[in-house]
Amino acid sequence: MATEPRLTKTQELVYEITVSEAMAADVVTVGPDQTMADLRIIMRDNRISGTPVVEDGRLVGMISIEDLINALLNNDIDAPIREKMTTKVECFYADEPLVHTFAKFSKYGHSRYPVLERDGRLAGIITKGNVVQGLLKKLEIEFEITEAKQGSSRRDRPTIRKFFEDVYADEISFTFKYLVAGQNLKGTGKAASELKSALKILGVCPSLLRRIGVATYEAEINLASYTKGGEIRALVEKWGITVEAIDGGPGIPDVELAMQPGYSTAPDWVRELGFGAGMGLVNIKKCSDEMELKSSVPEGTHLTMKFYYTS
Amino acid sequence: MKLKDLVREFGLEVKAGAGLLDRDVTGGYVSDLMSDVLAHAVDGNVWVTLHIHQNIVAVAAHKGLAGIILVQGRQPEKDTVAKAAEEGIPVMVSAFPAFELVGRLYKAGIRGA
């Protein structure tokens, strides 16, 4: 399973890559009127075993080390290349797919072929080594691009801070509002859950998400346990996030007392559901960077929690 | 194992019933649900909970529990201490969370009810 897409990718590359991408463009050439003796020196100095013969920019033949050896054996070293070169030459066009070279390399057994532009000018030569190197290079580039993409997605994973750095307006904010029913713990936590998910999408970091989730959930539990119902609002701004829980009564008679750890007016049905131990407000205070609780009887309660983006 | 062994071994703070620590501990029960303790805790158990209100004393007395250990350093309410003294229920405090304390009690050989 895992190798199949990779194979497909390689096949694609072989068809995608052209001869010009793999060939050696910087080619040593000789002229037809140079001698075989000249050729010997050129071959030795450039450590090559064959080269195209070019006249006025056009390919006229190929000359190889075999031709040179034959000339040496025949004592014909001063003969012009024109007389010894092969003129019936198989060649490629620069814009052909590289895959076309495979057949010719195996069919004719030559180790190199000249590469021509469509107008007949010599563009370069190609060897088996060039083919392999060209493919490897292309694979490497593809690999680097993939790597870079993955790397950048890791690095540039959107964060809420980055978002506010990248966009400009005189005022930017997101508002989320959730309605919470009172006197019923069934389904309570949905608002906190939805808010946590929304803030995650906006790129709020995990530790802050956890704090906001926990505090909002406690606030929601309070709305559901003690009030006629109300709403939770979250305001996302450049500096941080404000979460408010607002209800329509009955209000808290003594806010200071309510803030004390362990103080609770929870009815048994709330306690048996795992809440009502007098820890909710303490918990909210611990999770938030700033907290304000305002209440009046019987109008209702307004809880404000602030969370700052940190590193 | 006796309550006083637990006090010494686990550095418990004794809040009520300091004179009753010779009681044997038959096992342990950990729960924060009163109904659960009423239904399942066993005579002579030491009860680990985070509740601090006086209802815990009533529950412990009703079930004949050896004593109560409050976790996370939670301090019993005044009424709880008074009622514990009255009912003869030792109340102790551990700084550990329940999992950590119970893990250590278990390691020391105390088993569940």
Place this chain on the structure above:
Amino acid sequence: MALLTLRAVKKALGAETIFGDELLDAIEVDSCYSADLMSDVLARSRANGVLLTGLTNPQAVRTAEMADIKAVCFVRGKKIDNGTIQLAREKNIPLLVTKLTMFEACGILYQAGLRGVPE
């Protein structure tokens, strides 16, 4: 402090999976929190642990979700509300149930290397 897969937690407690058996091998926990009061869990637990509780209503799962807890294990072989399983499925939080009491379950997981507080 040991890292345990949820599979190992399940095995240690002789627990059954109620939801998410296919998730158990991939998730590791290093800590455990045991409580029936969800406010306590919300206030004190650490992220990435497992929750042991006798509370079987959906608030247990909701609490795990909010506190970034990886899995919930119910004790004393309790019958689990449908709403609880439904929410676990929605939030992809594995649920286990063991016949052991909370006391025994705590003891065994502590022996297995899980801790309740950072060491």
